Amino acid sequence: MKKWLTSTALVLTLALPVAAQDYTPDPAAKAGGSITVTYKDDVATLDPAIGYDWQNWSMIKSLFDGLMDYVPGTTVLRPGLAESYEISPDGLVYTFKLRAGVKFHNGREMTAEDVKYSLGRVTDPATQSPGAGFFGSIAGFDKAGPDGLSGVEVVDPLTVKITLSRPDATFLHVMALNFASVVPKEAVDEAGADFGKKPVGTGAYKLAEWTLGQRLVFEKNADYWRPGVPFLDNVVFEVGQEPVVALLRLQNGEVDVPGDGIPPAKFQEVMGDPAQAAHVVIGGQLQTGYITLNVKTPPFDKVEVRKAVNMAINKDRIVQIINGRAVVANQPLPPSMPGYTKDYAGYAYDVEGAKKLLVDAGLADGFETDLYVMNTDPNPRIAQAIQQDLAAIGIKANIQSLAQANVIEAGGAGTAPMVWSGGMAWIADFPDPSNFYGPILGCAGAGDGGWNWSKFCDEGLDAKATEADSMADPAKAEDRLKLWSDVYMGVMEQAPWVPVFNEERYTMKSERMGGEDALYVDPVSIPVNYDYVWVKQ
Amino acid sequence: MARYFLRRIVQAVLILLGVSFITFFLLYVLPADPVRQIAGRSATAATVENIRAQLGLDQPFVVQYGRYLAGLVQGDLGRSYLQKTEVAELIASRLPATLQLMLAGIAAELVLGLGMGIAAALLRGRAADQALMMTSFVTVSAPQFVVSLLLLYVFAVKLGWFPIGGYGTWAHLVLPALTLGILGSGWYSRMMRSSMIDVLRADFIRTARAKGLTQSRVVLRHALPNAILPIIAMIGIDIGVFMGGIVVVESVFGWPGIGQLAWQAIQRVDIPIIMGVTLVSACAIVLGNLLADVLAPFVDPRIRLR
DSSP states (O other), X not given: OHHHHHHHHHHTSTTOOGGGGOOOOOTTOOOOOEEEEEESSOOOOOOTTTOOSHHHHHHHHHHOOXXXXXXXXXXXXXXXXXXXEEEOTTSOEEEEEEOTTOBOTTSOBOOHHHHHHHHHHHHSGGGOOTXXXXXXXXXXXXXXXXXXXXXXXXXXXXXXXXXXXSOOTTHHHHTTSGGGOOOOHHHHHHHGGGGGTSOOOSSSEEEEEEETTXXXXXXXXXXXXXXXXXXXXXXXXXXXOOHHHHHHHHHTTSOSEETTOSOHHHHHHHHHSHHHHTTXXXXXOSEEEEEEEOTTSTTTTSHHHHHHHHHHOOHHHHHHHTTTOEEEOSSSSOTTSTTOOTTOOOOOOOHHHHHHXXXXXXXXXXXXXXXXXXXXXXXXXXXHHHHHHHHTTTEEEEEEEEOHHHHHHHHHHTOOSEEEOTTSOEEXXXXXXXXXXXXXXXXXGSSTTOSOTTOOOOHHHHHHHHHHHTOOOGGGXXXXXXXXXXXXXXXXXXXXXXXXXXXXXXEEOOTTEESOGGGGGOSSSSSOOTTTXXXXX | OHHHHHHHHHHHHHHHHHHHHHHHHHHHHSXXXXXXXXXXXXXXXXXXXXXXXXXXXXXXXXXXXXXXXXXXXXXXXXXXXXXXXBHHHHHHHHHHHHHHHHHHHHHHHHHHHXXXXXXXHHTTTSHHHHHHHHHHHHHHHSOHHHHHHHHIIIIIIISOSSOSSOSSSHHHHHHHHHHHHHHHHHHHHHHHHHHHHHHHTSHHHHHHHHTTOOHHHIIIIIIHHHHOHHHHHHHHHHHHHHHTOOHHXXXXXXXXXXXXXXXXXXXXXOHHHHHHHHHHHHHHHHHHHHHHHHHHHHHOTTOOOO
């Protein structure tokens, strides 16, 4: 967290020289070679305006660049296609100076017009981008359409000025999202709706082959603007691979990174074998698994009942169910997120205390309710543990184990009294505390169909959140994080969630893979930062 | 004959229309919103409604279904909501692998199932018969995932005879086809056994034996053609089932068949893909049954197409 704070303060300083956050790749790294990465699910699209799956997120990162980027293996911002930038004193105008001579994969040079076009495209409702909402602070967002955003202005071919309608402390993070990637208009026009299958960017790799449903091959972009990278000549993605089989193939030397990680059934075996465990890299993840309690549905409209449920859940046991691949959570933010409240103890596991709270709420005999859960392992097992814990204080929870889309629908519509978020749990889009609030705990997400499944809406906390996000002045970064901490403590006081755990990442790699461990648990490029890893032989 | 085919074609069109209506209706009433899947978790209500309108999902059921049918008659299966790719292209990319696995799987079922069934019929009541029927019971009830992984582990990982999953060569096809063969052989062997026992009791078999024909000639030339009719009907059904995708086997062996496409689409409520795959599967069932019916008179001349 400290590291992040320092870096954020640096980034927010005016007209920052690039070298300040630059990253020195492994000096032992060798260029050349190819790696094979497997995934169970097919890759839906490589269009940076559309892609929002966990497979394609890092793939898109390697094919495209945005104005901002992260230092590999960290959550520290660094300039990407922007060489430098200036922020006006009122925090409303960002002027980005672009790097000269950056070429798209089609050979054309990238200019400020491309930045304007790309931001216009991602916010145009016709694009149907799931990331459009992130750009809400840019002036003209409300009138976004085919003509682009009025707040984005081309000053000269290498300068672009972005005016915000309100100060936004997260804006540089937003500009580092895949959704802010710069794309060439002519390639988008030529491919039309198929741009996601024929991507053209400025990234470290370009797409060489895509056999639908089978494999994709990324080829090194020899003209890449960052010197010395990428190291690999090719990255081959094989899709439709069962994780158990991917692991067998890794042991046989055919796969370098099983993209879906270590399957639960094999976890003990892998970690119990020193030879295999040596190839596992463990890292944190900006993720929280939680139970939502619908505050509009009796008896969860009573804060005592919500607190009782918080105290009834044996979180250690749930962590054991997932082979200990998580740490127990006591608040919405994960521990590695800035703004996390370290000295908060949370609701302790206390069955008798929980029973007493239910008595206080006039529910001495308990009650019956429904717990919605996604039907893929280990979620139903976790739901059973929750069910047993609740039974111990007299609450009879009926498990509704459904497909993901049905759980999301029930949560959004407000018909689910309780939802276990596993399989749909919140993973941060960018490392900022604001990312855990708006859609899932704020009033904006509490409407019909929103992702705030507890339908919790506290206007006082919302006002505080807005105030925090307006504190774009780097000098107030600490105050801002304190404010966010207060917001989340305010949330916990009213207990609309039971934060259960923060998952950790376990990435497995083949013996020949090189590069520091941080690249294999990169918080932004999951599972691996393809631009910086290399192979030993 | 021409009238027969005309009637079957009209039947097929009606069946497909019915299947498309039922599937479309079920997807319409399903408590899951595809627009939410497209719009993402950070979308504003306005964005969600905008996407809904663009896709025409704000229209009444009749309008939505009418539009789908209008596209269908022009050969347009629509575009995937999430992949934004033509559904026809996505399905076409999966068809070669699906067809290969279907043909090889049925061949394996027939070789294993008929072999076991004939042997059991001939050895009726003996220990071997009981052992074979017990085996068939086990194969029918064995979970696909277990059989697939077991074969993969033994023959690919341990013995190294075949690749560990994947697609492209004949060697890749052997294990998934064998898995389907083993899993389906139980049904075929039981059906074959009972059918064969009936035929072996028939007078013409006794006559054939009385003429002094060899056991193999009696079985293969006289009994088998008469006993195989129900098997042909089963093949017709299997064509449809396999063309709808065999999700687990495809997944374990990394086989890029239509099942994996369908499974992912169902998870994400990608209606155009679900509709497309369902219609292809329904077409295959209709065609498989038609094929079985057309073949029947050739196998048993007593049957006439009407």
